[in-house]
Amino acid sequence: MASKYNPQEIEKKWQLRWEADHVYEAHEASKRPKWYALTMFPYTSGDLHIGHWYAMAPSDVHARFKRMRGYNVLHPIGFDAFGLPAENAAIKHGIHPHTWTMRNIENMRRQLKSIGAMYDWSREVITCLPEYYKWTEWFFLKLYEAGLAYRAKAPANWCPQCKTVLANEQVVGEGVCERCGTPVIRKDLEQWFFRITKYAEELLEFSGIEWPERVKTMQRNWIGKSVGVEISFGLDVKGVSEKEIKVFTTRPDTIFGVTFMVLAPEHPLVAKLTTSEHKDEVRDYIEWTRGQTEIERLSTEKEKTGVFIGSHVINKLNGERVPIWIADYVLLSYGTGAVMGVPAHDQRDFEFAQDFGLPIKVVISPPGWGGEPLKEAYVEAGTMVNSGQFNGLPSEQGKEAVSDFMEEKGCGIRTISYRLRDWLISRQRYWGAPIPIVYCSKCGTVPVPEKDLPVLLPEDAEFKPTGESPLKYCASFVNTTCPKCGGHAQRETDTMDTFMCSNWYYLRYTSPGYDKGPFDDKKLAYWMPVDQYTGGAEHAVMHLFYARFFTKAIRDLGLVKFDEPFTRLFNQGTVVFAGAKMSKSRGNVVTPDEYVTKLGSDTVRAYLMFVGPWDQGGGWDDSGISGIWRWLNRAWNLVLDEQKSESLPPIEGAIENELRRRTHKTIKKVSEDLEKFRFNTMIAALMEFTNYLAKVKEERSIVHNAWKETIDTLLLLLAPSVPHLAEELWERTGHSYSIHNQSFPSWDEKMVVEEQFTLVIQVNGKLRDRVDVPVSIAETEVRELALSRERVRVHIDGKQIKDIIYVPGRLVNIVVK
RNA sequence: GCCGAGGUGGCGGAACCGGCAGACGCGACGGACUUAAAAUCCGUUGGGCUUCGGCCCUUGCGGGUUCAAAUCCCGCCCUCGGCACCA
Numbered sequence: 001m002a003s004k005y006n007p008q009e010i011e012k013k014w015q016l017r018w019e020a021d022h023v024y025e026a027h028e029a030s031k032r033p034k035w036y037a038l039t040m041f042p043y044t045s046g047d048l049h050i051g052h053w054y055a056m057a058p059s060d061v062h063a064r065f066k067r068m069r070g071y072n073v074l075h076p077i078g079f080d081a082f083g084l085p086a087e088n089a090a091i092k093h094g095i096h097p098h099t100w101t102m103r104n105i106e107n108m109r110r111q112l113k114s115i116g117a118m119y120d121w122s123r124e125v126i127t128c129l130p131e132y133y134k135w136t137e138w139f140f141l142k143l144y145e146a147g148l149a150y151r152a153k154a155p156a157n158w159c160p161q162c163k164t165v166l167a168n169e170q171v172v173g174e175g176v177c178e179r180c181g182t183p184v185i186r187k188d189l190e191q192w193f194f195r196i197t198k199y200a201e202e203l204l205e206f207s208g209i210e211w212p213e214r215v216k217t218m219q220r221n222w223i224g225k226s227v228g229v230e231i232s233f234g235l236d237v238k239g240v241s242e243k244e245i246k247v248f249t250t251r252p253d254t255i256f257g258v259t260f261m262v263l264a265p266e267h268p269l270v271a272k273l274t275t276s277e278h279k280d281e282v283r284d285y286i287e288w289t290r291g292q293t294e295i296e297r298l299s300t301e302k303e304k305t306g307v308f309i310g311s312h313v314i315n316k317l318n319g320e321r322v323p324i325w326i327a328d329y330v331l332l333s334y335g336t337g338a339v340m341g342v343p344a345h346d347q348r349d350f351e352f353a354q355d356f357g358l359p360i361k362v363v364i365s366p367p368g369w370g371g372e373p374l375k376e377a378y379v380e381a382g383t384m385v386n387s388g389q390f391n392g393l394p395s396e397q398g399k400e401a402v403s404d405f406m407e408e409k410g411c412g413i414r415t416i417s418y419r420l421r422d423w424l425i426s427r428q429r430y431w432g433a434p435i436p437i438v439y440c441s442k443c444g445t446v447p448v449p450e451k452d453l454p455v456l457l458p459e460d461a462e463f464k465p466t467g468e469s470p471l472k473y474c475a476s477f478v479n480t481t482c483p484k485c486g487g488h489a490q491r492e493t494d495t496m497d498t499f500m501c502s503n504w505y506y507l508r509y510t511s512p513g514y515d516k517g518p519f520d521d522k523k524l525a526y527w528m529p530v531d532q533y534t535g536g537a538e539h540a541v542m543h544l545f546y547a548r549f550f551t552k553a554i555r556d557l558g559l560v561k562f563d564e565p566f567t568r569l570f571n572q573g574t575v576v577f578a579g580a581k582m583s584k585s586r587g588n589v590v591t592p593d594e595y596v597t598k599l600g601s602d603t604v605r606a607y608l609m610f611v612g613p614w615d616q617g618g619g620w621d622d623s624g625i626s627g628i629w630r631w632l633n634r635a636w637n638l639v640l641d642e643q644k645s646e647s648l649p650p651i652e653g654a655i656e657n658e659l660r661r662r663t664h665k666t667i668k669k670v671s672e673d674l675e676k677f678r679f680n681t682m683i684a685a686l687m688e689f690t691n692y693l694a695k696v697k698e699e700r701s702i703v704h705n706a707w708k709e710t711i712d713t714l715l716l717l718l719a720p721s722v723p724h725l726a727e728e729l730w731e732r733t734g735h736s737y738s739i740h741n742q743s744f745p746s747w748d749e750k751m752v753v754e755e756q757f758t759l760v761i762q763v764n765g766k767l768r769d770r771v772d773v774p775v776s777i778a779e780t781e782v783r784e785l786a787l788s789r790e791r792v793r794v795h796i797d798g799k800q801i802k803d804i805i806y807v808p809g810r811l812v813n814i815v816v817k
Numbered sequence: 818g819c820c821g822a823g824g825u826g827g828c829g830g831a832a833c834c835g836g837c838a839g840a841c842g843c844g845a846c847g848g849a850c851u852u853a854a855a856a857u858c859c860g861u862u863g864g865g866c867u868u869c870g871g872c873c874c875u876u877g878c879g880g881g882u883u884c885a886a887a888u889c890c891c892g893c894c895c896u897c898g899g900c901a902c903c904a
Contacts, residue, residue, distance in 0.1 A: 172899095174901095213821080214821060214822075214898085214899085217820075217821070217899085218821090218898095218899060218900085221820080221899075221900060222899095222900085224900095224903060226903070226904080228904080247904080248903095248904065249904060250903095250904070251904080262904090302902095304902085327902095328902090329902045329904095330902085330904075331902080331903070331904090333903090334903045334904075335903075335904065338904095339904045340904080341904095342904090346904070347902090348902050348904075349904085351902095417903075417904085418903090419903050537898080537899090538898095540899085541899090574898095610829085610830095610841080610842070611829060611830080611842095612829060612830060613830085615822095616822095616823090616830095618829075618830095619829095621828085621829075621843095623828075623829085623843060623844075624828085624829060624842060624843045624844090625843090626842095626843075627841090627842045627843055628842085630842095630857090631841095631842085633857090680829090680830070680831085680841085681830095681831070681840085681841080683841080683842090684830090684831075684840065684841035684842075685840095685841085686841095687841055687842075688840075688841065691841090758837075760836075760837045762836085762837090762884085762885075764884075764885090765836095765883095765884060765885045766885095767837060770837070791870095791871095794871095802884085803884060804884090805836095805884050805885080807836055807885095810836055810837085811836055811837075811885090813836080813884055813885060814884090815884050815885095
């Protein structure tokens, strides 16, 4: 026994040495091709849990692999440090958010270092420091100048728990806050928005990027593009100046089936168009809809409600008078806030018409329809009927014909609607980047000049949540002078959504200390875009969506030259514990520290890779971790232990060939699996290889060059996954430091080819025998061999052979009757 | 309701393009070492029958295609994720 595997000792040792030697610092001056490997940076919650490790360890292994494959790899790390939890903790414990956050960062840094990842710590970025948020504010100004940031009064999603408004993307499920699960309510407020809708069309593209189909689909659904027609209905009401109401529809072919019109209750024309005899009823209805929560209003289960407001519009295609109703199933925020009611061909309109006794007029004939009333809306394609000159047209053609006709007559125009709304970025909280805007009674809304950035967060603000920004009550912050006229002015007191901070952190990593701008153009040009981004899919329509928008926006400002920030994306799965995603706010975290202390980082890294496919995630269960621990110990002993017996036969002939063949096969398997993030099968292959080598060592004398080469290869294959163990064994086997500067082994395809294979013999598809044969065996030989086998004969004797199917290199199937 | 992913031993999971189902590991059982235990090592381990040669069944359920199906097709059931009155 040479020595025992002692991870506590060697891990610390190598981590310090790598850091002291700057092994993993990335430099632009390199002949190697660049590779920017990025893992979503963690929020500064205070503790790194197994879920973080699950995200970070395998992505580090991939980055290390790329490095050994000859790339100049940038693998940075930092902290997403602004946000509500810091402020909530401050309120609860009377500690300043800055203190709380920086203390957490210190602990997390220690934990992150224990992973043994190849992070380039010299590029650390912390979003809550003025040197960073100065540029967050700067980007706001750039977007503002470009007309991409604007302030508007709009119904906003208000979380009564977090006491702030939320973006649409942060309202999840049935209208609850993404962070705390509280049902959101509507509030009309003056808020800042980013004009993300301007990029709706380009955001649908995804050209030149390799992203999971799932994430692309989610983003496409979120954007919700609909192609249709905006149709004008005539309005002729005494004392009302408006002469039309526009509706958006994707079904212009059903225009002759309109039997009513529905406006959203908040539609601006409702007041004008309500006749005196309906005033009370309409007012009551609007009041009732206002009192409903989002959940109630959005429920698809509930009965349709609505009231007639007394006025009519004219369907310009057939001159029919159509009654105007209001109903809460029509949303003001989508399309024009008005809908043409075609009950025969839209299920919602159908239910509405049934509930209120409105006529249901069929204009698209279902196949075999004989004029009987419909039991439900017919929404499929069909033949146009009851539609004047369009009768007989298939509905798909009809769509075009009706659109053409309306465009000619000037009563309709082809248009596109999106479900996507502009991104609401104001937050009524303290711990975020201030919005650099000043309000002056003379000059109005004035952006803070660049030279005055950053607008610093005051240190002495009160954090009591009041529903308004704490900054509002901080006189020293609010009161300022107007940059234009020098007169009295007040600062904007809302801060920015933290997703604005994460919009550009990956740009900052390319030149973190730079102070003449958010980044150094040359360095940015070298590293960007990110080659491989990894993180959780929960950010599909938040961070990943905003960052794409942001990139396109600043590209149009001439600040960057690429269209997409992240070329490849991989979503690892979620680690579930006690029935929920592991997170500090849910209080179900398992910390890796005790495992690291007991078994070492290498064991934890390898175990997280081994438990299953990385994109699948799964429930946390440590029952298998001992398997990894045993394996690493076996590997350690395999490399260092003396042989038990001195009189073993040498490695030669077939054994030597087999040793080489298995080595090359393993290199191939490990390389291909690493490339595709199939860490679990990669670890399995390495275990198999280790087990095989242990057997060889039992039976043969290892005093042989082939053995030494094989062990070197094993260590190099292990290096990305278990970096400390590999480095230690590399040194102990007499190599020079560092294994992580070595090249990953390559395989020779010729060496992978087997000389023999196990021929499977089936009779009628059932396995009856198997026999090892040379790869070169001819089909006639296979047939003869198969038919002559004793175990086969039992099953074919006395039967007629119908067919013999031979799959070369695999099996032979004898079909008998 | 719609879209997507998935359902394989006691457990986590493997199986390339239709060709030996269950790799690799955990757990369990038996054995070695030990005064004993832990650790370690060796063996067995999907289920059922067995004359110990084998035979039959088995990848959520029911059909189908095929010499051959976990894999392809059709119809269901269940789990997870997303969307959900978007006109």
